[in-house]
Amino acid sequence: MSRTTTPQVLIFDADDTLWENNVLFERVIEDFLDWLDHPTMDRHQIRGVLDDIETANAVTHGYGSKMLLRSLHDCFTRLRDRPATTTEHARINQLATALIDHQVDLIPGVADTLTDLGDRHALLLLTKGDVEEQRRKLDASQLAHHFRDVHIVTEKDVATYRDIIARHGLRPSTTWMIGNSPKSDIVPARAAGLNAVFIPNDNTWILEHAVFDESDNQVLALRAFTDLLDHF
Structure with a gap:
């Protein structure tokens, strides 16, 4: 996939995608x-x-x-x-x-990459967990200003993604879920009709592991967060 010139909606996971957590x-x-x-x-x-x-x-x-x-x-x-x-x-x-x-440790290149992507695309944040805890981490990260909206949910399943699509009136063909977790970020997002970007983290929680179709043309696998700039 070459760098797109069409505005997209990019939905970002937080833990172990934007900052180290597990x-x-x-x-x-x-x-x-x-x-x-x-x-x-x-x-x-x-x-x-x-x-x-x-x-x-x-x-x-x-x-x-x-x-x-x-x-x-x-x-x-x-x-x-x-x-x-x-x-x-x-x-x-x-x-x-x-x-x-513990203070939040950002993944290398996250802040600058979000700044660049935000000039061309609409950015949303979708993270699961305790609301107070996730808000604390987001505040400590100083990344909140990059996102048009922030969603903190109890679970990231197909119903969650469908709700986000409906709430924001998203076009699945130009919307991408970006994260490190096959279980929470890739499999349910694809089942809801969204595109997905898989950025693996060596420390991903074992309970977030899952099998997804690596031949799926609507799943983009990258090595690092900064590689997003080559595609978006």
Whole structure:
């Protein structure tokens, strides 16, 4: 695909597309595994238990640092077969403070690329998770002014994309969803009739992995965020 001269609508994911996110969660999980030091289960087995707990908690409690913290407590209770003591509870909470206090680290080239793209195209932001937490990250990123509208949703599924299309009166043929998650950004966007841009991130959360049709001509796979300028 060569650089288009026709104005497009570009919808951007946030976490792990505009700024690093899951790498911070992974550091917390690694610290938790170090601290837990289970007597009979190795790290891989414990991580499998935690992944299952996170999958279940995401359905009822959404996404973000609060869900991870709940999952760490639930994982401790399941593996120790007892609730955490006051001291243990405080230690688990302490492990997750980095997620709350950490400053946002933008993906290289994001700010300049958005500035350039915004001169030619309409930019929207679509992110899922806790509203307060996502707003805090967006404010810290200083990127909000690039977007004509910001949508923070509990889940990014086909219904979500159809709602965005209807709300903004979008033409699917000139609208692109841009993100790192096959599960949330590529598969449901294509099912809703939008084009998609896949920009992989090595630290994408395992629960965001999914298979999509790599031969699909309406899915553009790029190596880096700045490569968007070669196409839009």
